[in-house]
Amino acid sequence: MADKLTTNEALTRSLVSFQGNKKQPFYRWLKYKEAFSSDFVRLILDRYAPKGGVVFDPFAGSGTALFASVQEGHVATGTELLPIGIAVAAARAAAQRVKLDKMVEARRNLASLMVGPGKPLRHLRMTKGAFSESNDAAIASYRGAVSRIRDKDVKCLLHFAGLCVLEESSFTRKDGQYLRWDYRSGKNVDSKFHKGVIKTFAEAVGSKLDEMIEDIAGRKEGVPMDVAINQESFFSYGLKMPKASVDLVVTSPPYCNRYDYTRTYALELLYLDYTDADVSALRQSLLTATVENRPKMEALRSLFAEHDEDTRFAEILETYESVGALHEVVAILEQAATDGSLNNPNIPRMVRNYFFEMAIAISNLSRITKRGAKVVMVNDNVRYFGEEVPVDLILSAMAERLGFSLEGIWVLPRGKGNSSQQMGAHGRTEIRKCVYIWKRR
Incomplete structure (x- = not known):
């Protein structure tokens, strides 16, 4: 699988981040740093979207993929649990x-x-x-x-x-x-x-x-700005969508990096009248990416059972357990946690749950995409205790077991440096920033 890694000189950090939107009309209103740029979406649309096709983003964020898609003449929809994305959609309309x-x-x-x-x-x-x-x-x-x-x-x-x-x-x-x-x-x-x-x-x-x-x-008449962003988890929404109904997925899920959106966007949640209880519930419903997230496996098992998808849930669990690279990394992290070398003992649990939940998301994407449809995903590798977690290879291995073939992994020419704490202990090294291209078999 490593032979699918290719450096794409056309990709810049500005293109796959919010930086590319900072001067774009309408996109520039909200500083949503976790977004990719509208120019990146157009690049992907030009390559992979059939004319008038259905574009979907299961982690829609501020809706960049969806707005850029409808402006280019496509049908676009997505899901997002943070209410900020819903507010963006209402304002753009x-x-x-x-x-x-x-x-x-x-x-x-x-x-x-x-x-x-x-x-x-x-x-x-x-x-x-x-x-x-x-x-x-x-x-x-x-x-x-x-x-x-x-x-x-x-x-x-x-x-x-x-x-x-x-x-x-x-x-x-x-x-x-x-x-x-x-x-x-x-x-x-x-x-x-x-x-x-x-x-x-x-x-x-x-x-x-x-x-x-x-x-x-300066708006142009007749250019649509209405998109449907459903404030619901893709874990549940993906079970209700019509099968084989999506032509292209463009997305960037939360990274496995301890990033807590409910803390980063606490002021915005306050403004939107969220209470402490609301914020706590929202944090637990999001894809696991922080050490405070509790396991969702049994809740997801029950959810799949309600939709008569027990067989598919078993397939997801088998896929998750089969990826050796993941469990090797988790074993190293668990040993470090036992030794007291890891700065938070809940990191191994977070890593396990992140990849299990991403396996759920990948399986749902396999369910809703048409044969030959592409999934384009922006994600970063991460490092804990000096150990790089090859998120790109692990997720792509899962995707290949859940109905996709790996077309390639585009690596940005410039990676991401490790934190100052890890740099002091383990030296200065870059980790890969990537764009994955999966094709529905």
């Missing part, structure tokens, strides 16, 4: 319908939205102190005023503008697995981190509305 003069008027009257009654923010445990008192009050007033706007499209876009600027008007910065706190917050007095200018919420929203109005003014 509203942006196509909204009257420009109504948005300009709302921008002109922005100051009036920052005063008056508003429901105080019901902070999560991990967001307390994220805003200055003045910004906290401004957000509450703004949300209250926006909720009273009659024009549904204007209301949607104003609400979304507020969602987009929370980080820049807070004492926090998204930093990998968590929110990093500026020392001015007083939350962590030992921290010397200084994020730079912290805007007032009014300044941040004003700038965002200017950007949105600029893009709306």
